[in-house]
Structures are given as structure tokens and as C-alpha cells.
Amino acid sequence: MNIVEKITRLKKEKDAVILAHNYQRDEIQDIADYIGDSLGLSKKAAEISCKTIVFCGVQFMAESAKILSPEKTVLLPRKEAGCPMADMVTVDELKELKAAHPDAKVVCYVNTNADVKAECDVCCTSANAVKVVQKIDADKVIFVPDKNLADFVSRWNRDKEIIPWDGYCYVHEEIRINDVKKAKELHSDAVLIVHPECKREVIDLADEVLSTGGMVKFARNSNAKKIIIGTEVGLIYRLKKENPDKVFYTAGPARMCKNMKITTLEDVYLALKEEKYKIEIDEEIRKRAKKALDKMLQYV
Ligand code: 13P
Ligand code: SF4
Numbered sequence: 001m002n003i004v005e006k007i008t009r010l011k012k013e014k015d016a017v018i019l020a021h022n023y024q025r026d027e028i029q030d031i032a033d034y035i036g037d038s039l040g041l042s043k044k045a046a047e048i049s050c051k052t053i054v055f056c057g058v059q060f061m062a063e064s065a066k067i068l069s070p071e072k073t074v075l076l077p078r079k080e081a082g083c084p085m086a087d088m089v090t091v092d093e094l095k096e097l098k099a100a101h102p103d104a105k106v107v108c109y110v111n112t113n114a115d116v117k118a119e120c121d122v123c124c125t126s127a128n129a130v131k132v133v134q135k136i137d138a139d140k141v142i143f144v145p146d147k148n149l150a151d152f153v154s155r156w157n158r159d160k161e162i163i164p165w166d167g168y169c170y171v172h173e174e175i176r177i178n179d180v181k182k183a184k185e186l187h188s189d190a191v192l193i194v195h196p197e198c199k200r201e202v203i204d205l206a207d208e209v210l211s212t213g214g215m216v217k218f219a220r221n222s223n224a225k226k227i228i229i230g231t232e233v234g235l236i237y238r239l240k241k242e243n244p245d246k247v248f249y250t251a252g253p254a255r256m257c258k259n260m261k262i263t264t265l266e267d268v269y270l271a272l273k274e275e276k277y278k279i280e281i282d283e284e285i286r287k288r289a290k291k292a293l294d295k296m297l298q299y300v
Contacts, residue, residue, distance in 0.1 A: 003265045004031055010272040017050040018268065019065070021057035022212040023234035023260040028056045028268065035238060037213030038064075038110045039125040039300075042293065045069055054271055055279075056263050058083045063114045066279040067289045074279040077271035078262050086111045088167035089145040094119050097142055101163060105138035108292065109146050111169075114281050116144065118288035121295070126196050127211035128300040130156040135299050148172065152196040152203060171232050171257045172197035179252025180205055183228050187249050193218055194230030194251065202230060202251075219243050232257045 001009070008031075011018065019041050020032035029035050034044050038061060045053055045065035052073040055062035060083055062076040094116060098106060108120035109129070117123060124132035126149060133141055133153050141160055143150040145167030154162040175198050184192060184205065193215055194206040203209055210218055212235050219227060219239050229236055230251035239248050270276065281289070 003269055007031055007265065007269050007272060010269070011054075014052050014272055014275075015050050016052035016054055016272060017048055018054045018056060019044060021061060021260060022216070022238055023232040023257055024056050024263065025234070025261055026237045027265055028263060029234075029238055031265070031268070032056065037125065037127055037211045037216075039127040039211065040213045041065070042068060042110065042125070043297065045072075045074075046297070052272075052275075054268060056268065057081070058086075058259050060086045060111055060113060062279050063281060064110060064293060066281055067114060067117070067286050067293055070281075070283075070286060073275065075271045075275065076277050076279060077267035079277040081259050081262050083111050083169075083259060085145055085167050085169045086113055086116075089116055089165055091115050091119055094142075094144060097163070097165075101140060101142060103138070104140035104142045104161075104163060105136050106142045106144070107133055107136060108144050109149060110293075110296075112145060114289045115285050117292050118285045120144075120292045122299070123292045123296040125211060125296075127213055128296065129153050129196065131300050132296060133157045133160060133162070146197055148199055148203075149196050151200055152209065169197040169257075171255050172230075173199065174255050175199075175202055175230050175251055177201045177205070180228075180230065183249060183251050187226055187228055190226035190228045190247075190249060191222070191224045192228045192230065192251065198230055206230065215239070216242070219246060219248075231255075232260065234260060 018032045046068040054075045066074040106120040110125045142163045144165040147164045150164035191207045193208045226247045228249045233254040
């Protein structure tokens with residue numbers, strides 16, 4: 001039996017479902033039951049019925065699945081698959097900022113650890129951040145941890161004061177204005193779509209600003225035949241597979257998230273075989289974090 005057959009057999013035996021983020025390695029995307037963005041995968045984790053979820057992504061995503069579905073075993077095949085941006089804000093630091101702005105509500109990007117989510121009023125993802133902030137009942141909003149997403153959100157919520165955290169995604173931060181300009185010159189008949197974790201100067205060059213799930217839909221539904229993609233390179237595999245008649249380019253040099261690429265087929269096999277690494281969250285923290293995620297799911 002090859003490794004894919006072994007994974008398929010174990011999946012059946014353990015009543016497991018494999019969820020994978022759009023940035024995962026090609027071969028992981030190929031074996032996943034569902035591929036998606038953070039919002040899509042959170043919704044899927046909450047609604048599917050199975051005993052075990054193998055989450056091929058990073059820690060905060062697997063945690064979100066566990067927060068929403070505590071009765072399921074949620075496995076993260078590589079325990080060191082974290083998100084550096086999520087680690088840029090701690091509970092103590094956030095508490096300090098909250099104390100300085102007692103009249104503000106706190107919106108946290110899903111790219112946060114569970115204990116930080118527990119300190120927030122509502123979560124958001126890149127797919128719904130603008131809407132979540134629009135809907136929140138406050139004039140002042142603390143937004144953690146992504147300063148670029150906070151800036152993007154503030155441009156669509158001019159009636160609210162947004163207090164950003166100083167975090168960022170190193171992958172999107174590396175997408176540079178001059179490289180993007182060159183890509184546009186080189187492919188002048190292509191449209192440019194970028195992720196809202198990009199810097200403002202890059203966002204200003206774009207035709208559309210979308211989550212990875214939004215990019216998948218755009219590629220499917222748009223008449224554009226040539227599209228420049230301003231996000232982590234892993235998404236392009238899915239875009240090409242689903243749209244063989246279209247051409248996709250990176251917005252400058254291909255940018256890769258090493259945390260997203262750490263998980264291999266061998267890791268998925270071992271995760272299923274040895275039931276590792278189980279996500280465990282303190283029940284009191286989980287309940288408070290769930291409120292923030294539930295509120296987001298109610299809003300959008
Ligand atoms: P989305 O897929 O939700 O757009 O998020 C991108 C990302 O950086 C996840 O780590
Ligand atoms: Fe975190 Fe950025 Fe990697 Fe997403 S792409 S996991 S935000 S470092």
C-alpha cells in the first residue's frame with residue numbers, strides 16, 4: 001500500500017475527516033476532504049459529523065476547530081506548525097490595551113491563540129473582517145493582531161476609531177510594491193487580486209482585496225483569463241487545478257509560509273495512526289473563546 005492508500009484506510013477506521021488550508025502543500029490538498037480559507041474551514045469543522053478532524057494548517061486553525069467542536073478529537077499533524085503573527089499578541093499585553101481603552105470593543109482576527117480569543121468580544125477572518133467591524137456595537141474598536149488588516153478594515157469603517165495592534169504576517173509583508181508593479185507591467189492584461197494582510201501600498205494597486213476563499217471564488221466566476229495573485233504561493237496550485245483554462249502569476253517572487261508547508265503526507269499518516277497531536281484547551285478558556293467565534297458566525 002502506498003502512503004495515500006494507508007491514509008485512506010486509517011481515515012475510514014478512525015472516522016476521520018481531513019481539513020486543509022489553501023496554503024498547504026499540493027499533495028496535502030490532493031488528499032483533503034475539504035480545502036478552504038479560515039472562515040470556510042471553521043464553518044466546516046462546526047458542521048461535519050465525524051469522530052476525528054485532522055487539521056492540515058496551523059495551530060490557531062486546529063484550535064478554532066476544537067473550540068467549536070469540543071466533542072471531536074482534533075489533530076494537528078505537526079505540533080510546531082504555529083503562526084508567527086498569532087504569537088505577536090499575548091493575553092497580558094491585550095489586557096493592558098483594554099485597560100487603556102475601557103470603552104472599546106475587541107475584535108480579534110482568527111489568527112490568534114485560544115487564550116487571546118477568550119479576551120475578545122468577537123472574532124473575524126480575512127473574509128468577513130470589514131463586516132464584523134461594521135456590525136459591532138461600538139464607536140471604538142481594538143483590532144488584534146494584524147495591523148495591515150486593521151488598516152484595511154478602518155478604510156471601510158470611517159465612522160469607527162480602530163486601535164490596531166502592531167502585528168503582521170511575514171509572508172504578506174514580503175510582497176513588495178516594486179515587485180508587484182513589475183508583475184503588473186509584465187502582465188499588463190492581467191487583473192491583480194491581493195490578500196488584506198498585504199501592506200496598504202500593495203492593496204492600493206489591486207483590483208480586488210480578498211481572502212483566499214474569496215480568491216478561489218473570484219477565479220471561478222470572473223471573466224478574467226489572467227490573474228496575478230498577491231498571497232502565499234500554495235493557493236496557486238488549487239487555482240490552476242480548478243481553472244485549467246486560466247493563467248495565474250505570483251505578484252513578484254513566490255512567497256511561502258514555512259509553517260504552512262511543514263506538514264507532509266507522512267505526518268498526516270502518523271497523526272492518524274498515533275492520534276497525535278491532540279488539541280487540548282482549558283474548558284473555561286474554550287467557552288469564552290467560543291463566544292467570540294459564535295458571534296462571528298452569527299454576524300456573517
Ligand atoms: P485566509 O485563508 O482565511 O484568507 O487566511 C490567510 C492566512 O494567512 C491564514 O493563515
Ligand atoms: Fe501566519 Fe502568515 Fe503563515 Fe498565515 S501565512 S500562517 S498569517 S505566517
